[in-house]
Amino acid sequence: GQQLNQSPQSMFIQEGEDVSMNCTSSSIFNTWLWYKQDPGEGPVLLIALYKAGELTSNGRLTAQFGITRKDSFLNISASIPSDVGIYFCAGQKSSYDKVIFGPGTSLSVIP
Amino acid sequence: DGGITQSPKYLFRKEGQNVTLSCEQNLNHDAMYWYRQDPGQGLRLIYYSQIVNDFQKGDIAEGYSVSREKKESFPLTVTSAQKNPTAFYLCASSKDGTGGTEAFFGQGTRLTVV
Numbered sequence: 001g002q003q004l005n006q007s008p009q010s011m012f013i014q015e016g017e018d019v020s021m022n023c024t025s026s027s028i029f030n031t032w033l034w035y036k037q038d039p040g041e042g043p044v045l046l047i048a049l050y051k052a053g054e055l056t057s058n059g060r061l062t063a064q065f066g067i068t069r070k071d072s073f074l075n076i077s078a079s080i081p082s083d084v085g086i087y088f089c090a091g092q093k094s095s096y097d098k099v100i101f102g103p104g105t106s107l108s109v110i111p
Numbered sequence: 112d113g114g115i116t117q118s119p120k121y122l123f124r125k126e127g128q129n130v131t132l133s134c135e136q137n138l139n140h141d142a143m144y145w146y147r148q149d150p151g152q153g154l155r156l157i158y159y160s161q162i163v164n165d166f167q168k169g170d171i172a173e174g175y176s177v178s179r180e181k182k183e184s185f186p187l188t189v190t191s192a193q194k195n196p197t198a199f200y201l202c203a204s205s206k207d208g209t210g211g212t213e214a215f216f217g218q219g220t221r222l223t224v225v
Contacts, residue, residue, distance in 0.1 A: 033214070035216075040219070040221070041218055041219065042117075042203075042216030042217050042218050042219050044216070045213050045214070045215065048213050088153065090214070096161075098144075098159055099144070099214055101146075103153035104153045106151075
């Protein structure tokens with residue numbers, strides 16, 4: 001079936017550092033979504049992207065919809081301890097297709 | 112407040128028993144989903160429903176069953192046929208159709224088989 005790949009799988013960074021992670025697919029998607037999951041909780045939607053090349057920010061978070069429509073990127077600037085969690089990307093080919101999730105990137109922030 | 116609610120938060124089941132997990136949403140969303148998450152893993156789709164009285168198998172439907180009799184409700188039954196049911200179960204909903212595709216998640220139910 002369709003798969004999304006996320007990298008890196010996990011990362012440990014110092015508080016204050018910037019973070020970059022990406023999500024790639026062999027298929028073209030019309031929608032890219034980024035979620036964050038805190039331990040023991042459900043994922044929360046961070047950013048939704050609908051157009052190739054689109055760059056969208058949500059506070060310290062910035063996400064981009066890749067030009068090829070096969071990838072997306074998430075950046076976090078000036079990380080803080082509450083950024084700790086698992087970040088999932090998700091893609092959808094059309095509004096009539098099911099959403100597909102990547103395996104996640106686990107982020108740890110060292111104070 | 113609109114939202115999606117899962118209950119219970121924690122559930123213990125004896126081996127060989129069926130158990131039903133509840134998921135209710137008041138967001139007027141057409142589509143609802145059930146995912147399974149194992150420790151350190153991503154989300155795997157069990158079942159999804161895009162409209163009342165209709166649902167589709169996901170990637171790991173074996174040992175699970177669902178119903179969608181009402182738009183607001185999408186209960187998941189973990190049957191005794193599921194070989195390894197201990198996991199974190201997440202329900203989600205999305206508007207779908209012409210209204211956008213973002214999925215909103217419940218808080219999850221942690222099922223433990225004892």
